[in-house]
Amino acid sequence: MIICRSISEIRAAVKALRENGTIGLVTTMGALHAGHMALVQAAVQDNDSVVATIFVNPTQFGNPDDLENYPRTEQEDLDALREAGTAAVFIPTKQEMYPKGDQTIVETTQLANVLHGKVRPGHFRGVATVVTKLFNIVGADSAYFGKKDYQQLAVIRRMVEDLHMNIRIKGIDTVREDDGLALSSRNVRLTAAHRAVAPILNRALTDAASLLKSGATVEAAQSMIRETIDAEPLADLKAIDIVKADSFEPASGTAKGTLGMMISAQFGEVLLIDQREVTL
């Protein structure tokens, strides 16, 4: 596995890999867990070579403490990527990604500012900007993103379509702990008490999906999620949104088709998100 820390190094590595055929890209902020490895496995399966990136992107963090405390486990990450069959890893510095005097941002104007974007202003602009840079640097055929970051996936799909980017985006199912908690690099920062109650997000979403399937309205499902999470004193519900999966417009009434349900809640210092799709 080739480890590249500069843009010129990764471009040279990708040029050589191109000789073997297609390239799949997995972008990460490191602190890799089974959820990331599911993306790598899917990329390995679909492509001749896989390139991964590790970059804790400062422009997608609203809170400097959150950025500083984000877990960094480079050696373990490299071991896991090597074992999974990754061909090259790009680990740039902030200076490499954001050249001095940089002025250019990428923003999906509506999608970035609704739903979770309201709770985390500027977050999706940071994501879209860094993902554009990574797509331009690597030049892969396909890129793999977790469905857990449901709105992020929608932002990236929109951006790729709007900017005519020549890359296929693949959404991969959320990987969960045995008790249902969605895997996230943030989970290690939960206290034992918060970790014990965090699966409530998945429970609320699962119950809401059953309620919707039984013919209840979107509003009833939303109220049920709110009541379930509000009943847990260690969880502070920040946002709950149920949207039409194809358009990301808010769903209402007795809906049909595929809906995306997204919630975010604060557990002490840690903001967790979760999602579930339900087809009615």
Ligand code: PAF
């Ligand atoms: O999902 C993530 O880990 C990040 O948002 C991403 C896509 C790597 C951009 O920094």
